[in-house]
Amino acid sequence: MSNFNKVILMGRLTRDPEKKEIPSGANLCEFGLAVNRTRKKGEDEVCFLDITCWNTLADNCYQYLKKGALCLVEGHLNQREWENKSGQKQTKIQVVAGSVTFMPKGIETKEQDDIPF
Numbered sequence: 001m002s003n004f005n006k007v008i009l010m011g012r013l014t015r016d017p018e019k020k021e022i023p024s025g026a027n028l029c030e031f032g033l034a035v036n037r038t039r040k041k042g043e044d045e046v047c048f049l050d051i052t053c054w055n056t057l058a059d060n061c062y063q064y065l066k067k068g069a070l071c072l073v074e075g076h077l078n079q080r081e082w083e084n085k086s087g088q089k090q091t092k093i094q095v096v097a098g099s100v101t102f103m104p105k106g107i108e109t110k111e112q113d114d115i116p117f
Contacts, residue, residue: 005076007095010103011035013069014048019062029058031065033073033095050094052078061100072101 014032021027035047051073053061065071075097084090 006074007077008072008074009033009035009049009095010070010072011049013065013067013071016067017062017065019058027055027058029053029062031061033071050092051075051097051100052094053097053100057097057100061097064102065100069105070103072103073097074099074101 011033014034017029017031019027019029030050030052033049033051035049037045037047039045073095075095078094078096080092080094082090
């Protein structure tokens with residue numbers, strides 16, 4: 001059986017993108033994304049996700065995206081593992097973006113007035 005790992009998300013940035021250069025020389029950009037979903041009874045549910053971009057995509061996201069911007073992210077899920085300072089193993093699920101579409105500033109969505117951040 002083959003595996004499939006793809007996500008497509010539209011949401012608003014919860015913070016300005018942060019750019020880093022790793023020792024290999026590659027550029028990395030990270031930002032938070034809030035994705036709203038309306039449930040059956042009209043209740044909104046918000047999912048907060050960490051997004052990671054690499055190289056040219058990282059440069060573009062860092063240059064053009066800001067907190068509150070609406071974007072469409074396509075990518076895959078990745079699980080990071082590390083040990084904290086006290087030696088305990090930590091894990092985190094993040095989205096590694098393969099493409100990010102910057103949505104026009106004038107676009108209106110139902111959730112725009114109810115931004116949770």
